Amino acid sequence: MLSERRLEVLRAIVQDYVGTEEPVGSKALTERHRLGVSPATVRNDMAVLEEEGYIAQPHTSAGRIPTDKGYRLFVDKLAGVKPLSSPERRAIQNFLDGAVDLDDVVGRTVRLLAQLTRQVAVVQYPSLTRSTVRHVELLSLAPARLMLVLITDTGRVEQRLIDCPSPFGETSLADLRARLNSRVVGRRFTDVPPLVQDLPESFEAEDRGTVSTVLATLLETLVEEAEERLMIGGTANLTRFGHDFPLTIRPVLEALEEQVVLLKLLGEANESGMAVRIGHENAYEGLNSTSVVSVGYGSGGETVAKLGVVGPTRMDYPGTMGAVRAVARYVGQILAES
Amino acid sequence: MLSERRLEVLRAIVQDYVGTEEPVGSKALTERHRLGVSPATVRNDMAVLEEEGYIAQPHTSAGRIPTDKGYRLFVDKLAGVKPLSSPERRAIQNFLDGAVDLDDVVGRTVRLLAQLTRQVAVVQYPSLTRSTVRHVELLSLAPARLMLVLITDTGRVEQRLIDCPSPFGETSLADLRARLNSRVVGRRFTDVPPLVQDLPESFEAEDRGTVSTVLATLLETLVEEAEERLMIGGTANLTRFGHDFPLTIRPVLEALEEQVVLLKLLGEANESGMAVRIGHENAYEGLNSTSVVSVGYGSGGETVAKLGVVGPTRMDYPGTMGAVRAVARYVGQILAES
DNA sequence: CGTTGGCACTCTGATCGTTCGAGTGCCAGA
DNA sequence: TCTGGCACTCGAACGATCAGAGTGCCAACG
Numbered sequence: 065m066l067s068e069r070r071l072e073v074l075r076a077i078v079q080d081y082v083g084t085e086e087p088v089g090s091k092a093l094t095e096r097h098r099l100g101v102s103p104a105t106v107r108n109d110m111a112v113l114e115e116e117g118y119i120a121q122p123h124t125s126a127g128r129i130p131t132d133k134g135y136r137l138f139v140d141k142l143a144g145v146k147p148l149s150s151p152e153r154r155a156i157q158n159f160l161d162g163a164v165d166l167d168d169v170v171g172r173t174v175r176l177l178a179q180l181t182r183q184v185a186v187v188q189y190p191s192l193t194r195s196t197v198r199h200v201e202l203l204s205l206a207p208a209r210l211m212l213v214l215i216t217d218t219g220r221v222e223q224r225l226i227d228c229p230s231p232f233g234e235t236s237l238a239d240l241r242a243r244l245n246s247r248v249v250g251r252r253f254t255d256v257p258p259l260v261q262d263l264p265e266s267f268e269a270e271d272r273g274t275v276s277t278v279l280a281t282l283l284e285t286l287v288e289e290a291e292e293r294l295m296i297g298g299t300a301n302l303t304r305f306g307h308d309f310p311l312t313i314r315p316v317l318e319a320l321e322e323q324v325v326l327l328k329l330l331g332e333a334n335e336s337g338m339a340v341r342i343g344h345e346n347a348y349e350g351l352n353s354t355s356v357v358s359v360g361y362g363s364g365g366e367t368v369a370k371l372g373v374v375g376p377t378r379m380d381y382p383g384t385m386g387a388v389r390a391v392a393r394y395v396g397q398i399l400a401e402s
Numbered sequence: 403m404l405s406e407r408r409l410e411v412l413r414a415i416v417q418d419y420v421g422t423e424e425p426v427g428s429k430a431l432t433e434r435h436r437l438g439v440s441p442a443t444v445r446n447d448m449a450v451l452e453e454e455g456y457i458a459q460p461h462t463s464a465g466r467i468p469t470d471k472g473y474r475l476f477v478d479k480l481a482g483v484k485p486l487s488s489p490e491r492r493a494i495q496n497f498l499d500g501a502v503d504l505d506d507v508v509g510r511t512v513r514l515l516a517q518l519t520r521q522v523a524v525v526q527y528p529s530l531t532r533s534t535v536r537h538v539e540l541l542s543l544a545p546a547r548l549m550l551v552l553i554t555d556t557g558r559v560e561q562r563l564i565d566c567p568s569p570f571g572e573t574s575l576a577d578l579r580a581r582l583n584s585r586v587v588g589r590r591f592t593d594v595p596p597l598v599q600d601l602p603e604s605f606e607a608e609d610r611g612t613v614s615t616v617l618a619t620l621l622e623t624l625v626e627e628a629e630e631r632l633m634i635g636g637t638a639n640l641t642r643f644g645h646d647f648p649l650t651i652r653p654v655l656e657a658l659e660e661q662v663v664l665l666k667l668l669g670e671a672n673e674s675g676m677a678v679r680i681g682h683e684n685a686y687e688g689l690n691s692t693s694v695v696s697v698g699y700g701s702g703g704e705t706v707a708k709l710g711v712v713g714p715t716r717m718d719y720p721g722t723m724g725a726v727r728a729v730a731r732y733v734g735q736i737l738a739e740s
Numbered sequence: 741c742g743t744t745g746g747c748a749c750t751c752t753g754a755t756c757g758t759t760c761g762a763g764t765g766c767c768a769g770a
Numbered sequence: 771t772c773t774g775g776c777a778c779t780c781g782a783a784c785g786a787t788c789a790g791a792g793t794g795c796c797a798a799c800g
Binding site: 125127 | 764
């Protein structure tokens, strides 16, 4: 176990490096932090920290920089979550309150988060699988062509075209619409399948094919939409990454275009708490020199989706975590209101 | 007017510079192109071209590079549009044919375009103002609460919640729905307003308020959605931009996040033809060192939206233009089919 | 008049050595 | 266990030199 002072030294190194972006040496440390010991002592501590793998030197006789392991310790033990200032909080609330629909909420959130953290922001659309059905509508477009419209309680709308195996009368349509709605409105998506399973049986033989098709499409929509959408923003902040540009930035841009990768990344967030993945802790190779801070959000204690930021491992963890958490909370509130 | 050979020299310079990314000198030119004259002659021609502003030297005694004006001349007079190879065409078609809905079409298009041109691709969603109404649906969610669902012929769905000034019976609702649809289905959005103006008059006094509200919401939806959505992709290709990274790339990334800027950019495309904006021809300052190639697409001779790519001024214009045009055509076909 | 070969000139970029300074490791002493 | 001192290392910055590519100009030629 590292002594109190060594941890203090590590904290100082992380803070300085995050601020200056340059390797930090023993002398500079003692000058900028009131450690109460001499540079020589700090040097010894640094030697230990290096041996333990918390810090490293880019080349002999330069200062030290934190390793992923060092950041990990910093985040876990040394750093709190820095709460936002109250003007910041007010600004967040004002900005988000202006949103007019779900797209707008997500759009504003992503811009807000990017601006606040000065990093790349990723916001997942509220999940359908956790949502409930507000309404299912069936429209007849042609004798054997229907449109299915699904409306969720989060305000999202999905529509599908359906080619019926046989013509389907207006009466049957109204009937199906009514029965369907009476069974599924207010239900969670995951609960729907068993509730509609026996519906075809109660229809005339000639309509059963169509009813089955409609149900199949409905269920398919629920499942398909479980692969959820994302919005990202603040990519311009990538330019503040480091000196060795193209090499670092390219894989990150590539990763950001892979929805699957991002979803997995966010998915790693713990249900309730905040998740911080540092450097090589990220499964995706292109993000080995970045850290991801993510958290779930939702209304009323229920997580409906996640959001987070992607930035260089050399980031201001307390500040970023504070911003991410605050934004998640306010978005949850907004969703609860609407 | 420039002589034939001088134009030929300009063409050679553009081609070489696009290929090598390095200033091109007189000697190298005569070696790589069969111009039939000596380097000295080429030097004279270059001097003239420089005086006319078509090319420039980064510093004294280095090769020449084309100016924006030079690229402009190249595009207008010297370069054709390079058609894609037939394997490429087949690949495009196969890839786009797999799309399942509108989002997917746009998503695939943007990825395709980015990959084909190795640049940043921008695709605008098919415009609502040019679209026609396929169906308008009204749902009663609560006694005084309606939902309006608008379905377009391009498969897009928009929905709005409406709070009615007074309760609205099922009979009136069905009536309104029927009349509304009989008037607007198949109509272009821009033609809708006069067609529904007198609808409230034909209803009972107590329902007129609600009918007006519904109509107002409908018209509002048409207008609001005229501010259209975009999808972008291939941002990782920005890393191939140039050597002086952060400075060039940052404003581009910023521009790409400004939907308004991008829409304006695409909007500059001529109705029918392809538009190429080179360097400073772009109104937006951040894009002064990029070129934008855009074109409208649509089904049946009608332009419903635009798409294009953003890349360095030093780009392969014939190839890029060929790819953009081909993709636009195939997307138009796909839209016509669905 | 357009084209050509020759020639002197001018820069940039690469290479190399030197220097400077920050930072380290180690050791002896408090 | 901490501290001050000291020798050492190594990278970044600076400057001088050099080679090469490319230019502009000129005189000669068809």
